Amino acid sequence: MKLYAPNYYKDFHCIASDCKHSCCVGWEIDIDKDSLSRYQSMTHPYGEIIRKHIEMQDDTACFALTKEERCPFLKENGLCDMILTLGEDSLCQICRDHPRFRSFFSDREEIGIGLCCEEAARLVLCQKEKTEVVMLSDDGENEDLWEEEDALLALREKLFDILQNRSIPLAERADRMLQKVSAKPITDLPSWIERLMSLEQLDPAWQKLLNKLNTQERTPKDLDWPLEKFMLYLLYRHLPNAEDESEIRATVRFAYLGYLLVKTICENTNTPIEEAARLFSSEIEYSEENTATLMAFLRE
Ligand code: SF4
Structure with a gap:
């Protein structure tokens, strides 16, 4: 089995007593x-x-x-x-x-750190290098991956390339990401916010944030860098779970929705991006029920 992780993975350390949102x-x-x-x-x-x-x-x-x-x-x-x-x-x-997560393939395991942890959010969103998935260890068994797994990994690689092409604005890169898998655009953010509010609520701070969110009033901020990292993280973590084309499209839309929502939260409420991403992660990704319901909405 080969173990892979994003290139920032080894820099993660729990900050324990300095953590404001301890797990x-x-x-x-x-x-x-x-x-x-x-x-x-x-x-x-x-x-x-x-x-x-x-x-x-x-x-x-x-x-x-x-x-x-x-x-x-x-x-x-x-x-x-x-x-x-x-x-x-x-x-x-x-x-x-915790806060590590794992995805399993036939002869490949992937590990990452989840953004529900404030230190992971800081590390993932603030690192300057391009994100690459690197091998951490190899037991020497050279088994081939299944064809579908190879195809999924190759697609994720292409989506990574699209998102990390910094010669064009991030909004355009995000649109290209959707187009690459022929996924429907997400335009009506207020109706998605209503859907999010219908999910199981875990942290009252999330509900409060969504309640006061005004999608019309925004102070534009240059968040391209961390938002790029946020989408890469969501693709890295969730694409391995996609079992068919409709799930692939839903997962790519999930990354897009996360991007749009977190950007809007930061521009409308002045919430720091690490905190907006942390709340999104703990509220959605760390509730199997919420992730499944949202993915079902996104499959439309
Ligand atoms: S949330 Fe992260 S930094 Fe905080 S105690 Fe847990 S692992 Fe450590």
Whole structure:
């Protein structure tokens, strides 16, 4: 298996106690089976503390959040008590991985960092180099990818080239991206905002932002650079899930809608782009239900 990632991936580091939107607050923390059995058989005195915080929800074990919706191991200073006591290897899978995401092909795995994390958003949107997908490791097994996988990766590469052609304005590049896959343009942003407001709402800040959004009043800003990065991120992350042409078109429209919406939020409300992208990501990408509903709308 070959492991690939965008060229900025290795620069990511969690900023822990400096993080204003810690992933250890407000998110359910499911415990994978291997970690659960490790915790259940732990003889270290801290094992008892860990076990005290485990609860079952349906068939899934998770850490019970405090009434302030914080992970029970998150200290007031923003550091993780479990890491401080037992080291990083003691964490369950989801805590070790977050904010990383993975896509799987026959002989290829891709990894990236999700924009719901403020540090990932800063890194992805602000880096100056062109985005390239690079190989991180190779186990030497030279299996061919399936034909459809090759075709999808080649298409994503072409879309990357279109979006990174900085000799033309970004708005035109975004239109060319849609044309490349014969996807319908997205013109009526207010009706898309209504659709977004009909989805499951996770963070009240998102609802508040959408509520006050006035698509007519904008102060133009030069956001081409970070918005280019934002679309590349959305394509990198979501195109591998597209199983047919209609899903490919919907995913490309998803990237376009993200671009249009985040640009409008920044120009109408003065929200910094890292924050607008972070909210879009946590509200849409980190809710399977919201992503699926939006993709279904975009398939029209
Ligand atoms: S959101 Fe990102 S930077 Fe903040 S605590 Fe989580 S991984 Fe670290």
